[in-house]
Amino acid sequence: MRARAVVAALAAAACRPDLGDPPSLIVEPRILAVRSEPAEVQPDRAVAYQVLIAAPDGAGTAASAAAPDVRWGFCTDPAPLSSNNVVSDGCLAAAAALPGTGPAIQATIPLDACSTFGPTPPAPLPGQPPRRPHDADVTGGYYQPVRALATLDGDPLSPGIGLTRITCDLPDAPFDVVSEFRRRYRANANPTLAGVAALGPDGSPLSSPAAALPALPPRTAVTLRASWTADSAEPFPVFDPASRTLVDHREAIRVSWFASAGALAEGRTGRGEAETETFADDVWTTPDAGPAYLWVVIRDSRGGLAFAGYAVTIAP
Numbered sequence: 001m002r003a004r005a006v007v008a009a010l011a012a013a014a015c016r017p018d019l020g021d022p023p024s025l026i027v028e029p030r031i032l033a034v035r036s037e038p039a040e041v042q043p044d045r046a047v048a049y050q051v052l053i054a055a056p057d058g059a060g061t062a063a064s065a066a067a068p069d070v071r072w073g074f075c076t077d078p079a080p081l082s083s084n085n086v087v088s089d090g091c092l093a094a095a096a097a098l099p100g101t102g103p104a105i106q107a108t109i110p111l112d113a114c115s116t117f118g119p120t121p122p123a124p125l126p127g128q129p130p131r132r133p134h135d136a137d138v139t140g141g142y143y144q145p146v147r148a149l150a151t152l153d154g155d156p157l158s159p160g161i162g163l164t165r166i167t168c169d170l171p172d173a174p175f176d177v178v179s180e181f182r183r184r185y186r187a188n189a190n191p192t193l194a195g196v197a198a199l200g201p202d203g204s205p206l207s208s209p210a211a212a213l214p215a216l217p218p219r220t221a222v223t224l225r226a227s228w229t230a231d232s233a234e235p236f237p238v239f240d241p242a243s244r245t246l247v248d249h250r251e252a253i254r255v256s257w258f259a260s261a262g263a264l265a266e267g268r269t270g271r272g273e274a275e276t277e278t279f280a281d282d283v284w285t286t287p288d289a290g291p292a293y294l295w296v297v298i299r300d301s302r303g304g305l306a307f308a309g310y311a312v313t314i315a316p
Contacts, residue, residue, distance in 0.1 A: 024267035026260050026295070029055040029152045032307065033297045034162025036146070039304035040188040042167045043113040043144075050104045051148045051160060052307045056260045058293045059152060068152045072098040072105055075145035075161075078117050078134060087145045092159050095147040109144055109166060118142035119171035133171060139249065139302050140238040141165050141188075165303040173239050181246060184237050190304040191232035191253060196296055199223040199281070215315040218289045221265075226255050226296050227279040233271070233300065249273055251300040255280045258295040261287035273301065289316040 021027050033052040041047050053059055053068050073095025079088045098107045115122045119142065121131040136142060143163035150157045165188055170178050195209030198216060207214050209227045216222055233253055237246040254270035265283035286292065292314050297307040 022264070022267060024256075024258050024264045026054045026056055026258050026293070029053060029059060029155065029157050031148060031150060031157055031160030032256075032258060032295055033305055034146060034148055034160050035190065035305050035307065036162060036164040037190060038187065039190040039300075040141075040165035040167060040302065041109055043109050044111040046106060046108050047164055048104065048106050049146060049148075049162065051150065051162075052295065052297065052309070053103070053150055053152060053157065054258055054260075054293070054295045054309065055152060056293075058260070058291070058309075058311055068103055068150045068157075069101060070103050070105075070148050070150045071101050072107065073147045073149075074098060074107070074110060075147060076116070086143065086163065087161050091145060091147055091161070098146075103150075107146070109164060113144045113166045114142065114168035117144055118166060118168040120169060138238075139236070139251075140170075141302055142168050143303060163303050170239055172241065174244060177239065177244065177246060181237060181239060184246070186234065186236065188236070188251075188300065188302040188304050189234065191251075191298050191300050191306050192229040193296065193298050193306040193308055194227040194229055194278075196294065196308070196310060197225050197227070199225055213294070213310055213312050215313040216286050218286055218314050218316060221283050221285050223281055224257070224284050224294070225279050225281050226257075226269075226298060228253060228298055228306075230278055232278070232298075233273070233276075234302075236302065251302055253280070254299045254301075255282070256297040256299070257282045257284075258297075259284060260293040262292065270298075286314050289314050 032054050035050045037048045075091035076096050077088045079085045114120050119133045124130045144166050146162045148160040170181050197205040197207050197209045200206050233251045235250050240247045250273040252273045256268050257264050263285045269280040269282050292312045294310045299305040
């Protein structure tokens with residue numbers, strides 16, 4: 001029976017799938033985020049884009065001197081209504097090129113963005129049925145996708161997609177609700193990342209969020225705390241089609257963590273819209289002694305984001 005138990009255990013181990021490296025581990029250069037400023041804008045208005053690229057050698061941190069080559073384009077076709085994807089698969093292969101290259105550019109949101117990606121589809125072509133409007137997300141938002149194609153040291157990276165929230169008309173709502181919505185709604189602003197601090201065994205910060213992370217011991221579980229400003233989680237109304245009224249919400253904040261080595265316990269933490277805390281923690285089991293790198297991306301539920309990269313010394 002003992003022999004059969006050993007055989008069964010070995011068979012179970014052999015059948016366990018190899019899931020590969022977790023998404024939070026940076027084993028090759030990768031686009032982690034695309035940020036637009038402002039986070040929400042009307043069509044035909046200017047916006048600034050910035051891309052965050054991370055690499056195992058520290059690209060994407062303040063310690064990096066690597067300058068990626070980035071080319072930009074607006075997606076021009078919406079995803080099919082039958083698809084759960086926000087972005088059409090075709091955008092990964094083709095997009096309307098934007099002027100300028102590099103990790104940061106200026107662009108103008110297309111005038112027809114609310115027709116292409118929002119609630120006001122254009123008039124149908126002769127002989128064609130009218131196109132159904134696109135549904136808003138759970139926050140009532142619509143988005144213009146932008147694609148970033150980057151190369152680092154001559155090697156191409158997988159495409160990165162950013163989403164700029166666009167201010168469109170409120171569809172199928174009574175006039176008085178539309179008037180109230182316009183009075184109360186404020187365009188989304190990007191959250192502000194105050195910084196990342198390491199916590200000691202008693203939970204007290206070993207450094208302030210705005211300061212550089214201190215040297216950390218190797219192969220040790222260290223709690224990291226990402227903080228954001230109190231005004232980062234903004235209130236906003238959403239039109240509820242069922243009750244045909246406005247429902248008040250508050251932005252949730254999601255934090256995505258990435259590291260060049262070691263292991264992150266969660267990889268993604270954050271706060272729901274009912275939580276008022278302005279921080280979220282993760283646990284990083286540090287690697288062996290030497291240089292290591294961290295990246296943090298925070299997103300609010302209306303599509304705004306902020307990011308930063310950190311060089312960390314793992315001291316013996």
